[in-house]
Amino acid sequence: MTAPILITGAAQRIGLALVQHFVKNQQPVIMTYRARHNIIDELEQQGVICIESNFDDADAVDTLVANVKMHTRSLKAIIHNASSWDCEGQNPDHSRLFDNMIRIHAKVPYLLNMAMSDLLLAYDDIADIIHLTDYVVETGSAKHIAYAASKATLDNLSKSFAAKFAPRIKVNAIAPSLIIFNEHDSSEYKEKTLKKSLMAIEPGCREIVNSVELLLNSNYITGRTLPVDGGRHLK
Numbered sequence: 001m002t003a004p005i006l007i008t009g010a011a012q013r014i015g016l017a018l019v020q021h022f023v024k025n026q027q028p029v030i031m032t033y034r035a036r037h038n039i040i041d042e043l044e045q046q047g048v049i050c051i052e053s054n055f056d057d058a059d060a061v062d063t064l065v066a067n068v069k070m071h072t073r074s075l076k077a078i079i080h081n082a083s084s085w086d087c088e089g090q091n092p093d094h095s096r097l098f099d100n101m102i103r104i105h106a107k108v109p110y111l112l113n114m115a116m117s118d119l120l121l122a123y124d125d126i127a128d129i130i131h132l133t134d135y136v137v138e139t140g141s142a143k144h145i146a147y148a149a150s151k152a153t154l155d156n157l158s159k160s161f162a163a164k165f166a167p168r169i170k171v172n173a174i175a176p177s178l179i180i181f182n183e184h185d186s187s188e189y190k191e192k193t194l195k196k197s198l199m200a201i202e203p204g205c206r207e208i209v210n211s212v213e214l215l216l217n218s219n220y221i222t223g224r225t226l227p228v229d230g231g232r233h234l235k
Helices: 013-024 039-045 059-071 095-115 117-121 145-165 189-195 205-215
Strands: 005-007 029-033 051-052 076-081 127-132 169-176 225-228
Touching: 005 013, 013 029, 013 039, 013 117, 029 059, 039 051, 051 059, 051 145, 051 205, 059 095, 076 095, 076 189, 095 117, 117 127, 117 169, 127 145, 127 205, 145 189, 205 225
Parallel strands: 005 029, 005 076, 029 051, 076 127, 127 169, 169 225
Antiparallel strands: none
16 A cells, blocks of 8 residues: 655645645545544545644644554655744734744644654655745745744755755755635735736646645655745746
8 A cells, every 4th residue: 555645734725735636646645634624524535534633732743643653654755734824913922923833833843754754764765745834934024924934944944854864755845925815815915916926826726736746756856945936036
């Protein structure tokens, strides 16, 4: 049986698109979710192992590691997609906000990589770790300061883990800007955001799926960040 891919925070948007892509291609998947959406029942019927994980809980990582190891003795890849788009403007407790951002975007991936490296090393080929970071790693963000800092930490972890785990495990990051809008985004917001990139489109989750496949299929890319930003850095 093919070793599964673990994807965190995969009940919606990019994470869900990745799960559905792998299911379509008969690649086993283990995914985590925080809230049980209706889609979870459907995914379980398709053979996806769905594990409830709230990374705000102190024992969440240990519990997840134990659950994953109950289901498999090896992993083909870990894709760190779990994220929280939180900001200072909505959180007056800046200390709590910063701790939350660092935990979900840096501490949890760090601990999972360390705790499950044995599963990746048990894979019969080169395994992968992929961190989903953000375009703002390059620029910072006046409105999402803690978020940007935590994603920058995750980006740096890609380099350190790539050096630590080479050559058996490749470790890379993907740094997207706009991929898909939220349902509640206004037409004014959409128009303003589209103008920020050279390509001026809402590219859709297929762009991240393609980027993940590029990294998984390569035997030579490690310690790198793949930008998926429509040329936004040139605007």
